[in-house]
Amino acid sequence: DIQMTQSPSTLSASVGDRVTITCRASQSISSWLAWYQQKPGKAPKLLIYKASSLESGVPSRFSGSGSGTEFTLTISSLQPDDFATYYCQQYNSWWTFGQGTKVEIK
Amino acid sequence: QVQLVQSGAEVKKPGASVKVSCKASGYTFTSYDINWVRQATGQGLEWMGWMNPNSGNTGYAQKFQGRVTMTRNTSISTAYMELSSLRSEDTAVYYCARGNRAVGAFDIWGQGTMVTVSS
Numbered sequence: 253d254i255q256m257t258q259s260p261s262t263l264s265a266s267v268g269d270r271v272t273i274t275c276r277a278s279q280s281i282s283s284w285l286a287w288y289q290q291k292p293g294k295a296p297k298l299l300i301y302k303a304s305s306l307e308s309g310v311p312s313r314f315s316g317s318g319s320g321t322e323f324t325l326t327i328s329s330l331q332p333d334d335f336a337t338y339y340c341q342q343y344n345s346w347w348t349f350g351q352g353t354k355v356e357i358k
Numbered sequence: 359q360v361q362l363v364q365s366g367a368e369v370k371k372p373g374a375s376v377k378v379s380c381k382a383s384g385y386t387f388t389s390y391d392i393n394w395v396r397q398a399t400g401q402g403l404e405w406m407g408w409m410n411p412n413s414g415n416t417g418y419a420q421k422f423q424g425r426v427t428m429t430r431n432t433s434i435s436t437a438y439m440e441l442s443s444l445r446s447e448d449t450a451v452y453y454c455a456r457g458n459r460a461v462g463a464f465d466i467w468g469q470g471t472m473v474t475v476s477s
Contacts, residue, residue: 253420284462286461286462286463286464288403288464290403295453295455295467295468295469295470296395296403296453296455296464296467297467298461298463298464298465301461301462301463301465302461302462305461307461307465339402339403341403341463341464343462343463346405346408346417346419347393347405347408348405349395349402349403349404349405350402351402352402352403
């Protein structure tokens with residue numbers, strides 16, 4: 253099974269900050285990676301697919317990069333609505349999620 | 359609009375089974391896969407399995423092999439996930455999610471169904 257490891261587990265930031273979350277795969281997954289945002293009590297929401305493609309309707313401050321085993325999600329200027337938990341997901345071989353990164357208010 | 363609507367919360371005793379439904383609307387049910395993902399309270403997301411509603415083909419995570427069954431009724435655009443031999447560790451919110459092959463990821467999610475396993 254492919255394991256996904258996110259870092260950090262928790263991130264404290266302020267509105268307007270540039271935020272970067274890292275996701276590492278235990279083996280190469282090419283660009284078969286997605287990022288989701290989840291708020292408390294809600295279902296996850298797709299933000300990024302194929303490592304860097306922005307899902308329709310998602311603000312352009314979100315961006316993704318990487319290939320192979322290392323990937324990043326960047327929020328260029330953190331907004332109040334962005335405080336949430338973020339998950340990466342590989343779909344090179346079945347589907348596996350990372351353990352999540354909680355972005356909290358500093 | 360495109361949506362997945364799941365059945366309501368369930369409380370089950372250990373050893374019992376639970377069957378959660380997921381009704382699709384706003385798109386052609388048989389054109390997209392349905393996946394099931396669960397999340398224990400305060401924990402991360404765990405993929406359980408996948409079903410092609412057109413063919414009925416399924417694939418399950420090894421952890422759930424032998425305990426989970428995914429089915430569908432195409433006449434009412436509804437997918438089902440049944441989990442048997444429930445134990446307390448199965449207490450979680452269960453989500454269905456549409457698998458979009460064009461993007462490879464899960465682009466539409468149900469609202470979630472809370473399943474509580476307690477004696």
